[in-house]
Amino acid sequence: MAQPRNFSFASAIAGALALCLLLIIAAAAVVYGGLFPVAASSEDGAAVRSLLIEAREHSVERSAAGLTAPSFTAEDVRLGGSHFKGMCQACHGGPGAEPEEFAAGMNPRPPNLAKAAGDLTVAQVFWIAKNGIRMTGMPDFGKTDEDEELWKVAAFVKQLQKVTAADYAALPNAHEHEEADEEAGHHHDHH
Missing domain, CATH: 1.10.760.10 (Cytochrome c-like domain)
Structure with missing residues (x-):
């Protein structure tokens, strides 16, 4: 029978840091890649509009x-x-x-x-x-x-x-x- 993996606090921290780094890279790609639509003719999605309101x-x-x-x-x-x-x-x-x-x-x-x-x-x-x-x-x-x-x-x-x-x-x-x-x-x- 396989033994359950022990929870490692260090691996949880490493995973959280990796996720944060991935989000930062994605945000930078959107901002610096010119992917965020800034034209007044562009409509915000419902989630963005709701958050801004x-x-x-x-x-x-x-x-x-x-x-x-x-x-x-x-x-x-x-x-x-x-x-x-x-x-x-x-x-x-x-x-x-x-x-x-x-x-x-x-x-x-x-x-x-x-x-x-x-x-x-x-x-x-x-x-x-x-x-x-x-x-x-x-x-x-x-x-x-x-x-x-x-x-x-x-x-x-x-x-x-x-x-x-x-x-x-x-x-x-x-x-x-x-x-x-x-x-x-x-x-x-x-x-």
Whole structure:
């Protein structure tokens, strides 16, 4: 009768190290061999997409955990809507307003914020607007806009589900007004 092989801790370690080395070699072949598809026209597989969404959600939740939203007046929310038109509508659309044509070519495609922001807190929306989301096309507006403005945009985003197309259409585009002032030689600080 054959004797059972004794478990060897050293052989288990050697096997684990060999597996790690094999995974490193495979990852290097994919990365340095140009095998990972980076074209925006390439769709991620379900597992990769799910992993990226989970990573994003947990990162935003953790990063925004220490933020406390200020109080907002109806005027603050309206001003946030005016800035939303200039900052966000091109990619995300708005009530009764479609995103610009180029947004269809973004991968991942920018979400409809009236739906996507439903589970987010105002602080999480603010954090995303301020810091952006890497590898999604969502810019870091914290480099160009003041926190006060971004909080108002976040407050508006949280109200998007209640905004009618007519009310949205009536909002001025704050950024068009600022650009017109700058072109006319009137420099003013909008923050």
